[in-house]
Amino acid sequence: MHLRIINISIRALVMISRFIFLFMLVKLLDPTDVGIYGLVVAAVGYSLYFVGLDFYTYTTREISSASKQYWGSFLKCQGLLTFLLYILVLPMLILLFYMDVLPWSLLKWFFFLVVLEHICLELMRFFIAASEQVTASIVLFLNQALWAVLVIGLMLLDESFRRLDYVLFFWLMGSSLAIVFSVFKIVKMNLGGWSTAVDFRWIVSGVKIAIPMLVATLAFRGVFTFDRYWLQGLAGLDIVAAYVLFIGVAGTLIAFLDAAVFSFVYPKLIHAYKNDDSKMYKKCMREMLIFVSLFSVLFLIGSLLVFPYLLNWIDKPVYFQFFDIYYWVLAAMIINAFWMIFHYALYSQRHDRHIVYSHLASIGSFLILAFVFSSIWGYYSILAALCVSQLVILIWKLSAYVYLTPKRFFGISSA
Template identity: 35%
Template sequence: MTLDGMFGARLMRVANVSLRGLTLASKFILLLVMAKFMTLSEVGQYGVLAATVSYALFILGLDFYTYSTREMLSVDQILWPSLLRNQAAFFAVCYATMLPVFYLALKWSDTVSERLVLWFLVLVVLEHLAQELTRLLVAMSRPVSATVLGFLRGGLWACACIAVMVVAPALRNIETVLIAWVLGSLCASCFGFACIRGLPWSVATKRPVDWRWIWRGVRICTPLLVATLAIRGISVFDRYMQGYFAGDEALGVYTFYAGVANAIQAFLDAAVFSFLYPRLVKGAKSEDRSIFDAAVSQLTRATVLTTTVLSFVALVGIKPVLTLLRKPIYAEHFGMFLWILSGVVLFSLSMIPHYVLYATRQDRAILATNLISLVVFIVAAPLLAPHLKSLAVPVALTVAFGTMYVSKLALCRKFGMRR
């Protein structure tokens, strides 16, 4: 029996939310420990590296899951191993071609310090494997297993790292964090492979790799990839812009506040979207408008309620956290947190029309809105920098995500869909 099979529907939801909450709590406490024991420069450096790894994941896999997931949900499960082998062959090609490019780009550009380049390459491979396995488990309707994998990937290693940094002052550095991160991603990948070992893999061995299917997927997922790179690019460029316009110390503060606010989006991904977006896709395919509308309404209620509650908790809880840090510079930039939180709330709400457009295959509409939002951010941040200084990037972030939310909502209405 699988891990998910041991839980009823209600217990499954509770287990999923609890594990995700524990993962986020672990990450938050790690961020707090880093802010307390490490310099602002090191915190900022970690923020840049983590954002760059996150962005590189999309380039490495070309966001192929946006195609493969819809294909898997459209066929009988007996065919899944063949599709997964096709996907594995595609990723092998991606690794062979993209990793050397990443290495050369980082060496030439000095984007990441030389001592962190190899860490980056190891992390991007392990994180990509763990990410794709998580998405696969979600598509297989095994959200508890996906959340356990997520806890190994982002929670358990953070707990171990916290303990080490608390008891061993000599190990309070970025290398300790990266070692723990690598071990966590490795454990998560191993767990994910163990979860899918029960699939009928013998079926896949009887079929050759379908390169036509792969090429079709590349053509289909390319618009979504560009859309993802555009919107995720904001969460990478903001670090670089903050460091450029406001300096290393302001970058460290920004990294801390962004980590706190982004926990809302991370929680939504596991507690809301991982459960509900497959229902939205199936509702769109069923051609039964009542099923689709019910799925949209459920997604809307869950997203709005969860975002509201978590935003309130963040606003109430951040002040005691700043007191614990005993570093006045964080409190001095509290306005930065308010703007970052506003941007995250708008981004979270924009995921409602985003998933509606995704489920109904309006890929070009998603691409257009994300590109517009990226342009708004890139233009707004430099224009605001001379006037707002350290607040320029957070304000530009909020404006960009507000633009994205309004434009996606308008497109949903244009295509005659409910929010």
């Protein structure tokens, strides 16, 4: 229990730091720079799935159900696959600049950010699968929080640091520090399997499982990438700046639930299902449902009470002008939080195809609604499409959970 408290404390510190960073960034930088930053974050985040192939969806289940003596072999195999993907995918990403998705001035930052962010993300996923949640949270703190606080401090002390280049530089430094820490931690874990020959059949088996999950992830994350560029096309960079702020605030709900609930529960959920422990499985489902419901209500009330005062402090008209965006993205994040419960239930039962189908249906509904109604509702069509896309996932995953879960695993348990 004390490990969970430590983990939640670190994650809370990360969220507070990111919260401060986001609001200070909005206050200290021009809305145009904030909008460009949001586009960079979206482009980097989406690119991670191409260089990672969502292979973690395979390794997570392998690590969670295998002895520690094999983990080194798993990491070595994944490392080789990652290296090959870098060679294949990274040169293709330059198309983002030829297609004017990103300005050429950001080229020198983009590729370093993609590689370092991907390595950090995979290391955090490994530590979570290995039940080293506190270590994963420390990596997250170094990767997302420490550098953010430092660059904001410099911006406050010296106005010459109030430039997007400095933000991106410190982001790179934070990711690098997180990787160094992770390597030292893995060495101390004394994992077995490093001397084992690379198992290409294991890699191929993982790719076969990961590719459908990659399609699902690209579909889901595509909604949270295309939205910003679509908004830019409809209303300019100012609305993107507001959207970055509002979805960043609303997204802290998912970040908190991931730290306090999902990262602890889903490895146990996988283990319980594999070992036919229906009592533990239902207990995990109950825990997720209670915590998601409780924190969603608290976050809804708290953020609506506090947010207007923070906007007064920022004192930039553009954020007041588009404040109604926050209601839409908050609704989308709450729906997202609830479908995550059934996502992990299906994932633990290896019903991957329904995860894929639900995400494809999600982006399909998003694109259709946004395209059809953009000429009528303007940027509101993007916000409505965002909420509908999340609702589609919730309905699909809940239905699949109800119909596919064996009776002995279905329901919740208070034991």
